[in-house]
Amino acid sequence: MADLSIIDVSKSFSGRHVLENLSLSVSDAEFVSIVGPSGSGKSTLFHLIGGLLEPDSGDIYLDGKRVNGKRGAISYMPQSPSLLPWRTVLENVMLGGELLGEKNREEAISMMAKAGLSGYEEAYPDQLSGGMKQRAAFIRSMLSPQPLMCLDEPFSALDEFTRLDMQQWLLSMWEEHRRSILFVTHNIEEALFLSDRIIVLSSGPAQVKADFTIPFPRPRKESVVLSQDFLEWKKTIYQELRVMT
């Protein structure tokens, strides 16, 4: 179970309003993407949910509990894989659970196998390619016990081919292990391909500009990106983003 509600949250840095009265919600086992121009405050929103920052006003509820300024309530995947170089891949993917005192070796090994990382348990992150590192980082956040996963532009540092691979892989993993995911991206196609809902943020200060429910059926096929519907959706969201600039 995981549902997130963000209610009227505002945050400013030295007088500059980054978020203003922002409200949004993610229901259980839902995949929600946030798209918005860069600098619009998407990462800031994650820092608020993760408890690194406290909102100036408003509330953040996770499963009905208020988590303003409370750390460790979500599982997180940043843009850079952030694997600890001195740990083996296996020790790395167990880190999220280890921090909360719930380590599960068997589960970690089987999850690594699903990610195509078997045989790399005892390898160090240095020995992995960019895509493999991101998969390891994703598994680490899957294995973390917190029910809500927050992914902040996880694929934006990858090359185009790896990125497409990773999207499909992520989707298959998610369809098998349904978790609530809040996914930040600035790539419209990525958001359309992956999400149940897409939230478009405006910038300066960030507010919810539009909230689309994406009707493509699941399990989603790769071919969906070539369909006419997909193109229409892409246009709609592109328009939303363009009106702002």
Place this chain on the structure above:
Amino acid sequence: MKRIKTGWRPVAAILLLLLVWEVAGRVAEIPSWLLPAPSQIWMEAVAGWEDYKLHLFSTIQLTLLGFLIGTSIGIAAAVCLHLLPKLRQTIYPLMILSQNIPIIVLAPLLVIWFGFGILPKLIIITLVCFFPIAVATLDGFRQTSPDLLHYLKMAGADKRQIFWKLEWPTSLPSLFSGLKISATYSVMGAVISEWLGAQQGIGVYMTLASSSFRTDRVFVAIFFIMVLCLLFFIVIITIEKRVIRWKKKGVEQHG
């Protein structure tokens, strides 16, 4: 394999040096109290073993003890200063400054204050070990990657977890660089402290030898000081390689 290929160069250089030294000494007929030939030094090293072995062991003991105390205090101090940033800002510049005080100047003072026992000697070695290791470890902590720190915070790590899982492992390569410097310094510190007055030790052996113009013995002492430093260095590199396994092969640090 690469090491074997390039390793012969320094060895050849040393052999050449010894050869020139030996030949020059004989051709120019330099008296042995002025500069003994390598062969004479070697003979004295072999013949005098019984005479100096106790000196040698005593110095080894003193060095190890001083090194342990000095580096422990150094690491502990670095951890404290790291965890208390205000204290660090106050003390760090002073620490750097104090590294400029030549220990040889402090040594006679320590003898005045603490006498000729083992205490002033340990203090000298501790002082020379302390600074390199403390400064290196502190610098190591500061190399903590902001990305990793950010991830750990978002994942809910508390201060203690951040220290043990992130900052401490980050500082290890730097800490080992500090240990290598401290190791060499601690041998030097031990010998210097023995010059000031001791019953036993390579330093004592050296002083006695030079005052009786046994220059060959002085060289024997120098030889053993070098060997000690080298052995100590090798031990630390070996431990380092076991502890820091994640570094890519081929990017070994020297220094």
